[in-house]
Amino acid sequence: xxxxxxxxxxxxxxxxxxxxxxxxxxxxxxxxxxxxxxxxxxxxxxxxxxxxxxxxxxxxxxxxxxxxxxxxxxxxxxxxxxxxxxxxxxxxxxxxxxxxxxxxxxxxxxxxxxxxxxxxxxxxxxxxxxxxxxxxxxxxxxxxxxxxxxxxxxxxx
Amino acid sequence: xxxxxxxxxxxxxxxxxxxxxxxxxxxxxxxxxxxxxxxxxxxxxxxxxxxxxxxxxxxxxxxxxxxxxxxxxxxxxxxxxxxxxxxxxxxxxxxxxxxxxxxxxxxxxxxxxxxxxxxxxxxxxxxxxxxxxxxxxxxxxxxxxxxxxxxxxxxxxxxxxxxxxxxxxxxxxxxxxxxx
Numbered sequence: 286x287x288x289x290x291x292x293x294x295x296x297x298x299x300x301x302x303x304x305x306x307x308x309x310x311x312x313x314x315x316x317x318x319x320x321x322x323x324x325x326x327x328x329x330x331x332x333x334x335x336x337x338x339x340x341x342x343x344x345x346x347x348x349x350x351x352x353x354x355x356x357x358x359x360x361x362x363x364x365x366x367x368x369x370x371x372x373x374x375x376x377x378x379x380x381x382x383x384x385x386x387x388x389x390x391x392x393x394x395x396x397x398x399x400x401x402x403x404x405x406x407x408x409x410x411x412x413x414x415x416x417x418x419x420x421x422x423x424x425x426x427x428x429x430x431x432x433x434x435x436x437x438x439x440x441x442x
Numbered sequence: 443x444x445x446x447x448x449x450x451x452x453x454x455x456x457x458x459x460x461x462x463x464x465x466x467x468x469x470x471x472x473x474x475x476x477x478x479x480x481x482x483x484x485x486x487x488x489x490x491x492x493x494x495x496x497x498x499x500x501x502x503x504x505x506x507x508x509x510x511x512x513x514x515x516x517x518x519x520x521x522x523x524x525x526x527x528x529x530x531x532x533x534x535x536x537x538x539x540x541x542x543x544x545x546x547x548x549x550x551x552x553x554x555x556x557x558x559x560x561x562x563x564x565x566x567x568x569x570x571x572x573x574x575x576x577x578x579x580x581x582x583x584x585x586x587x588x589x590x591x592x593x594x595x596x597x598x599x600x601x602x603x604x605x606x607x608x609x610x611x612x613x614x615x616x617x618x619x620x621x622x
Contacts, residue, residue, distance in 0.1 A: 297600040330600075360592055362585075418611035419602075421620045422485050423595035429489040430588035432500045437585045 286350070288377035289317045290368040292361075292384040292392060293327020293337025300334040302344055305385060308412040313383040314347045316410050321381075324371045326355040326364050351375065361392050361427070365438050369399035379406045387416035391427055398435035477534040478610035482617035484527035491520035499581050505573050514564030514580065521557045521587070525550040534607055541601035545594050552590040556583040 291313045294305040302310070306327070317323060325345070327337025336356040345352070353375075355367040372380050380400070384392045389411045397407050416424070427434070471479070495516045498504050505513070528550050533543035563579045566572075602608055611617050 296596075298603065360589060362589070417599065417608055418482075418614070418617045418620070419595050419599045419608065422482065422611070422617070423592060425489050425620055426485055426591040426595070427588055429493050430496055430584055430591070432497045433581050433584040434588050436500050436581055 286375055286377050287318070287321045287379045287381055288324055288368070288372050288375055289313050289321050289349070289381045289383065290324040290326060290364075290371065290396075291341060292364045292382070292388070293325065293341060293358075294385070295327065295330045295334070295337050295340075297331060300331070302340040303337075305412070305414060306337060306341060307344065308414055309383050309385065310341050310344055312410055312412050313381075314345070316381050316383065317347050317349055319348045320350050322351040322353065322371070322375045322377065323349045324353045324355060324368060326358045326367050328356055328359045328363075361388070362395055362434055362438055364392065365395035365399040366441055368396050369403075369438075370442075372400060372405050373403070377405055379408060381408050381410055383410045384412070385416070386411040386413050387420060387424060391424060391431060394431055394435055395438045398438040399441070401439040472610075473535040474606060474610045475614065477531055478607070478614040479616040480527070480531050482611065482614055482620065484524055484531070486616070486620065487527070488520050488524040491523075492517060495520075496584060499577060499584065505577060507567055507570065507573065510567060510573060510576060510580075511564045514560050517580075517584070518557050518561050521553050525553050525557075534610070536602070536606040536610075537604045538601035538607065542598055542607065545597040545601065549590050549594040553587060556587050556590075559583045 291309050294309065295303045313323070323345070325338040325341040327341070329336040336354075338354040338356045342352065342354055353371050355364075355371070358364045358367045368380060368382065371377075380396060382389075382393055382396055389409045393407055393409045400407065495513050498509075498513050528546050531546070533539035536542070560580050560583045563576050563583075567576045598607065
């Protein structure tokens, strides 16, 4: 079975599905097959807003064999660990990781690390909206620490 | 080395251009623009300084006791410089300025705490048998720094409702070469 894993996105400006999250969801729906399992991953950034996972679930329309919601992931490391746990749970032979292109390198490296010593293949499906400068700075800082974060992800179950 | 030379050349050209371009005709940078330049420079300087060091922490066998202490010192020096640079920026002159400063203060506190832990850990290692536990501890500190960075950048974007900081960052020459 494949696991199509969609990494949520939100900010504090809206309680609705953020356009970046909506683009990732649309990309996932173009990838998914009826026999795939789907993981929607993302927390609630504000107490008054629904989790990203729930917002994506409400907007999801494509048939899938199983849908899993992870409302706990607050970071890319958290997303990666959640994806790895779900992949083990459903016995996925492949994870299709769906996120923005500017986030893909870090997200896929951490997911591969979290799946360390498993046979599960990780492929990346990205959206192409441009990153803000703040997002690019965040990626730069986090990529600098990526080797270390990958070790942490590989050690965590 | 090449990167340093290129950066120096670019900086020299920028100074030359600033000096010869007719300063009365050039719009001067606003305080927010200067803040954005300083912020990007602080982050890119830190990432350039620390990149090769963080890669070492993925391989336990690479470390001797002296090597571990050296790597810890590299992290300490670069991160203390970053914390000082960020503190000296103060609050940007924007609607969200104080919230941005609060987030950055929180980041620098985390960086300083984790750097102190890294230093204590590296200095407390006695013999080769202590290295694996020390590397695990230092790795945890670096991961905490990564989480703090991620949270801070998200907080900056969340606070900047008017988009003033985003505009300044997008327009900043120091931010222009950061690729995604």
